[in-house]
Amino acid sequence: xxxxxxxxxxxxxxxxxxxxxxxxxxxxxxxxxxxxxxxxxxxxxxxxxxxxxxxxxxxxxxxxxxxxxxxxxxxxxxxxxxxxxxxxxxxxxxxxxxxxxxxxxxxxxxxxxxxxxxxxxxxxxxxxxxxxxxxxxxxxxxxxxxxxxxxxxxxxxxxxxxxxxxxxxxxxxxxxxxxxxxxxxxxxxxxxxxxxxxxxxxxxxxxxxxxxxxxxxxxxxxxxxxxxxxxxxxxxxxxxxxxxxxxxxxxxxxxxxxxxxxxxxxxxxxxxxxxxxxxxxxxxxxxxxxxxxxxxxxxxxxxxxxxxxxxxxxxxxxxxxxxxxxxxxxxxxxxxxxxxxxxxxxxxxxx
Numbered sequence: 001x002x003x004x005x006x007x008x009x010x011x012x013x014x015x016x017x018x019x020x021x022x023x024x025x026x027x028x029x030x031x032x033x034x035x036x037x038x039x040x041x042x043x044x045x046x047x048x049x050x051x052x053x054x055x056x057x058x059x060x061x062x063x064x065x066x067x068x069x070x071x072x073x074x075x076x077x078x079x080x081x082x083x084x085x086x087x088x089x090x091x092x093x094x095x096x097x098x099x100x101x102x103x104x105x106x107x108x109x110x111x112x113x114x115x116x117x118x119x120x121x122x123x124x125x126x127x128x129x130x131x132x133x134x135x136x137x138x139x140x141x142x143x144x145x146x147x148x149x150x151x152x153x154x155x156x157x158x159x160x161x162x163x164x165x166x167x168x169x170x171x172x173x174x175x176x177x178x179x180x181x182x183x184x185x186x187x188x189x190x191x192x193x194x195x196x197x198x199x200x201x202x203x204x205x206x207x208x209x210x211x212x213x214x215x216x217x218x219x220x221x222x223x224x225x226x227x228x229x230x231x232x233x234x235x236x237x238x239x240x241x242x243x244x245x246x247x248x249x250x251x252x253x254x255x256x257x258x259x260x261x262x263x264x265x266x267x268x269x270x271x272x273x274x275x276x277x278x279x280x281x282x283x284x285x286x287x288x289x290x291x292x293x294x295x296x297x298x299x300x301x302x303x304x305x306x307x308x309x310x311x312x313x314x315x316x317x318x319x320x321x322x323x324x325x326x327x328x329x330x331x332x333x334x335x336x337x338x339x340x341x342x343x344x345x346x347x348x349x350x351x
Contacts, residue, residue: 080157084150087167089142094175095168159331160338162200163306169193173278183274184262190281191259194251195224201288202227203341204302205235213343220348225252235299236291247280247287254280286315293317300325301333 086093142150157164173189176182199220206216219231225242232240239246255277261267269277289307293315296303304325312318312326 080154081150083157083168083171084153085142087153087171088146088149092174092178093171094179095172159334161305161334162338162341163197163308166193166197166200169196170281173281177271177274177278181271183269183271184267186274187255187258187262187269187277190278191255194255194281194284197285197288198224198228198232201292201302201306202231203344204305204337205299206344207337207340208299208301213340214347216344217347217351220344221351225256232291236288236295238287238291247283251280251284255284290315290317293319293322296321296325300328301337304329305334305337 082093083095085091153164153167169189170193173186173193176189177186202219203216206219220227222230228240228248229242232238240248242249242252254273258267258269258273258277262269289311292299292303292307293312294317296319300321303322309318309326312322
């Protein structure tokens, strides 16, 4: 077994890593052992620069004030990458955060004369192993298709793509349920994901209808369940009544009411109740996506910003109109909506 595989098996069983080219690391080139290899899991480069006169930049010396800021940038980028991995590969992990970084090993080797009393060179070949305490770890290497989707997510995250918040809340809710066994948090997170999704769907439709931000803000004055009963059916069709056997009724019974019991009475849900809440959320999301696919000619921009192509394919809803809508999504369209949504949120805060 390779030496790094041995370390990884002790730290995180089934850890997936990509092997880089073999490197010779022995002190004497003639005695180098070709079985030693280097691995790069994540490599990031941040230029060390500092502002100069007239917005010019110059190289910065390696000092704590500079290194601290740049190390923070690297850590933040790494956490975004882990977020992308867990969302795309459907790996159930708690949200990455520096506070969850567990014990680490920092080791280095450097040559020294046995007869001397000091080191001759600075250390090289540093091994830095982070163990995410309580996490299942990264179980497999991402496929090429998943890596492309991770890249898409990171671009969307950087551009404040509106649906990413829903995806993250859902992933957090699943981790609370399956890893932490925190059923209260799972219910609250899935409820938040559903409310954010429903509000986003309604905002998209109001925006595409050409409503002014001040006018749209008034639509959100009534409580969520009132909006669900009054604002969606006339636009999307389908059954939006919170009684009966519809997806909306199941969502209200298994998630909304459970959330109210948790928030206002301190109820501790059973695992079965938390799973029922999650499943109700999923069926609601699926149902709303199906309605948008059916109304793609009326709300093409809304569909493109709310429903991914993979979701349409899963439902068998990739029509020519839906395909055209997805192709017309541009950064400019998304930024136009985000500016409008910001204006709505400001108007809501003043009402």
